Amino acid sequence: MSELSYDDVKAAAERISGITRPVPVIAVDPGAVGSAEVFLALDFMQHSGSFKDRGAANFAAAHLAAGTMPAAGVVIASGGNAGLACAWAAERHGVPATVFVPVTAPEVKVARLRALGARVRQVGTEYAEAQTAAQRFGRETGALVSHAYDDPHVVAGAGTLLPELLAAVPGLDTVIVAVGGGGLFAGTAIAAAHHGVRVVAVEPERCRALNAAIEAGEVVDVEVDSVAADSLGARRASQTALHWARRASALSLLVSEEAIRSARQTIWEHRRLVIEHAAATALAALMSGVYRPAPGERVAVVLCGANTDLSSLR
Template sequence: MQISKQAIEVAHKRIQKYIRKTPSIVSGNGTFGLKYSISLKLEHLQHSGSFKARGAFNSLLNNTIPEAGIAAASGGNHGAAVACAAHALGLKAKIFVPEISNPAKIDKIRSFGADVHVEGAAYADAAALCSEYQQQTGAIDIHPYDAVDTINGQGTVALEWAEQSPDLDTILVAVGGGGLAAGVASYYANSPTKIVAVEPYGSCSMHAALEAGEPVDVKLDSIAANALGAKRCGIFPFEVAQSHIAESILVEDDAILAAQRRLWREMQLVVEPGGATALAALISGVYKPAEGERVGVLLCGGNAELLQVNNTLSGR
């Protein structure tokens, strides 16, 4: 089964007893300095601290796992999600992460009992090591964003949100490799709700791909790179984006940090920079809704390093 609303519905039935139905809340007029209220989907409260648990559970439950177990490359959140799902299902996992990864995320991966291998300057290096390990051992590779099962799993967040806030005109979603945005856009395909992809200027693989007409390599230099730092967006997400993502926009790192601060100061919500990226588009004015436009923002990850959070929230 390919990526579609129907496949996402099937995935949701498969994984729903393993995941949290995360809340959706209304911000209230005036919050974040906005003159309108927005819907916030609190997916940073998901198991393992991000939406990625959905794709991990769907991938493991929909595949035969070999004796060698599971291998995954990750900037941090995907690795924690795979480790979490493997632990819940009684499976062994080896996770490859680059040196750029947040120490808090590495600790979280280890907390689920996974074998963690830290090596390489960027995600692409960890991915190459993971691929080599998979070929040598026969372990199944769970891709963080460029796989049908992963994307359909991520799309289940949209299914929940549509039930909680059925009247949204626009949804803003942060993009790394594109799996989350592809899942959300696929669920809302052929509906009135439009999907806007938001990326940092220093980590914009989807935006670059849409401009080039194909996935291309980008340089990574952003505060959110350890979550959104895919050097090249996925082929599957790119194909979905071409058809079902209405707009791709970029935000500055300063806007991401400002959004992170305001989420804490005004709603007592702690998210990592990647989790604040979609909101940054509204707070900075890069995305300006039309009068009466009903907007939703997905807070996708909460695995922040405590020292970084303290410095950010204190304005250092």
């Protein structure tokens, strides 16, 4: 596939229409963030509990339509959410799915993977190790290898969120997203550039693959040591994410572990919304003041996932 464009996002939207759920959007109380108008995009309310359903549904539908889905099914490496979405999409189409996850993956995600009928393999302590094992499995079995964030169909599928946000929030100025490997960010940036919306990319200070790539001018390996690493734990961002960070003139910000934990707890206490630390990473940029909207700015924060351990909330 050539360089991704907004036409790919539109094609993805047509493929997944009626399969994924339109994103619910709620307004934050007036005055909560100065005079800015802030909205929460609840894309964790997808079937598998995260925005990843968009990319997984587009990936499966595109390969089935093209006749390129093998009998061996699909294999993916994931910190959890991409695997859940892949397993959900595969089950919907009667396709076998094998998911490689690190041994550190939260048990709540592993249990859900098995409930969706996926064959789960736990390998290594980081996403990168699980990815290597998944690629080897694909070569040995003929299974189609999907990527958690660096596949054109996955990125285009993720981009379908932004048009839905614009329909819900006319005049949207800015969208804030958490970044791991960069699939959601890249898809959002493609659509945002088309519509003239600013993108703010937020990462944990100790898990900053895109931020480091922007700083270095090329993708680089980074340390992965964050409470949000189960979802944002890519050791390096994709080339696609770096390309669109430059092309969309995205703002890259970092937030502390304390800010992430505080944002997650606060959204539970004030809205009774249960989200992952990854989703709280985007929210933390606003709540901690790392991102300060201009007066009257219309801002949407993407709450991207909710496959989390409830016992960690007070």
